[in-house]
Amino acid sequence: MIELTGVNFKIGKQTIINNISLNIKVQECVAITGENGSGKSVLLKLIAGLASPTKGMVRNSFTHRGYAPETPPKSLHFTAQEYLMYMGKIAGMNKHQLEKRIYTLFNQFDFDFQQDYIHKLSKGNKQKINLMQSLLKEPFVLILDEPLSGLDPQSQENFVKYLKELKDKGTTIIFTCHEELLKDSLADRILIVEDKRIKEGQLSHKVLYRSIQFSGDHTKLFPVIKKSAGVETVTRLPNGSYEVIVKAEYSDIILLEILKMGGKIEFLSTRLTEKNTQTEGQEVL
Ligand SMILES: Nc1ncnc2c1ncn2[C@@H]1O[C@H](COP(=O)(O)OP(=O)(O)OP(=O)(O)O)[C@@H](O)[C@H]1O
Numbered sequence: 001m002i003e004l005t006g007v008n009f010k011i012g013k014q015t016i017i018n019n020i021s022l023n024i025k026v027q028e029c030v031a032i033t034g035e036n037g038s039g040k041s042v043l044l045k046l047i048a049g050l051a052s053p054t055k056g057m058v059r060n061s062f063t064h065r066g067y068a069p070e071t072p073p074k075s076l077h078f079t080a081q082e083y084l085m086y087m088g089k090i091a092g093m094n095k096h097q098l099e100k101r102i103y104t105l106f107n108q109f110d111f112d113f114q115q116d117y118i119h120k121l122s123k124g125n126k127q128k129i130n131l132m133q134s135l136l137k138e139p140f141v142l143i144l145d146e147p148l149s150g151l152d153p154q155s156q157e158n159f160v161k162y163l164k165e166l167k168d169k170g171t172t173i174i175f176t177c178h179e180e181l182l183k184d185s186l187a188d189r190i191l192i193v194e195d196k197r198i199k200e201g202q203l204s205h206k207v208l209y210r211s212i213q214f215s216g217d218h219t220k221l222f223p224v225i226k227k228s229a230g231v232e233t234v235t236r237l238p239n240g241s242y243e244v245i246v247k248a249e250y251s252d253i254i255l256l257e258i259l260k261m262g263g264k265i266e267f268l269s270t271r272l273t274e275k276n277t278q279t280e281g282q283e284v285l
Contacts, residue, residue, distance in 0.1 A: 185208065
C-alpha cells in the first residue's frame with residue numbers, strides 16, 4: 001500500500017505539488033496523466049521514494065520496487081549486459097540469479113544488442129534497457145514514467161501485453177502516460193495532475209478491436225472464423241480480400257486459425273481502434 005498525506009513539493013521557490021493526499025492499494029493499476037510540466041514525474045519520484053516531500057508524508061510499504069525514469073541511461077560506458085548486471089548487483093541479486101533474469105528479459109523485449117555500449121544504442125533500445133532495469137528484481141510495485149516513449153508500435157504492444165501479464169499475477173503498477181493504448185488496456189484507475197493537485201479521472205470502457213485482412217478459400221475459412229470468440233464482423237473488401245474485426249485479445253487466435261487453414265494475411269492493423277468504421281463498398285458477410 002502507498003499512502004501520501006498532505007504532500008507538498010517545492011523546487012527552489014516553485015511549488016510543484018500542493019497538498020496532495022492519496023492512497024494506492026496493493027494490486028491496483030494506476031495511470032497518472034496530465035499536461036506537460038504538470039508534475040507527473042515529480043509525483044512518481046515521490047511515490048518511488050526517490051524524492052522527499054517538502055511537507056507531508058509518503059509511506060510505501062512495498063519492499064521490492066521497480067522504477068523506470070522518464071529519461072533512459074544515456075552515455076554510460078557499459079554494455080547493455082554489463083549495465084543490467086551492475087544494477088542487479090546494487091539491488092542485491094547474485095550473479096547466477098542475475099544472468100538468468102537478464103537472459104529472460106532480453107528475450108521478453110526481443111533485444112539483440114546485449115554486448116553493445118549503451119551510448120551507441122537508439123532511443124528506443126535505451127528505453128528497453130531502462131524498462132528491463134526496473135523489472136530485474138520482479139518487483140511487487142512497478143513505477144514507470146512514460147514507459148512507451150521511444151518504443152515502436154510492435155514493441156509498445158508487446159510491452160503492454162507483458163504488463164497485463166504482470167498485472168494478472170498481482171503486480172501493482174503505477175505509470176505516467178499520454179497514450180490511450182496503455183491507459184485503456186491496463187488502468188483500473190486514472191489520476192490527473194492539474195494545478196499542482198490531483199483529481200480522479202474517468203475510466204473509458206472502450207473495447208479495443210483489431211482489423212485483420214486476409215485472402216484464401218472463404219468456404220473453409222468463414223465457418224470457423226464466424227463462430228470464433230471475439231469476432232464482430234467479417235466483410236468482403238472491394239479488392240477481393242476479406243476483413244475480420246476482432247476484439248484485440250482474440251486476434252492472435254484468429255490469425256493462427258487463418259494461417260492453419262491455408263489463408264494469407266494481407267494486412268493487420270497494428271493500431272488498436274475502438275471499432276473500425278466500414279468504408280463504402282464493403283459487403284458484410
Ligand atoms: N530539476 C528541476 N529543476 C527545476 N525545475 C524542475 C526540475 N524538475 C522538474 N522541474 C519542474 O517541475 C515541474 C513538473 O515537472 P515534471 O517533470 O514532473 O512534469 P511532467 O508532468 O512529468 O511533464 P512531462 O509530461 O513533460 O514529462 C515543471 O514545471 C518542471 O519545469
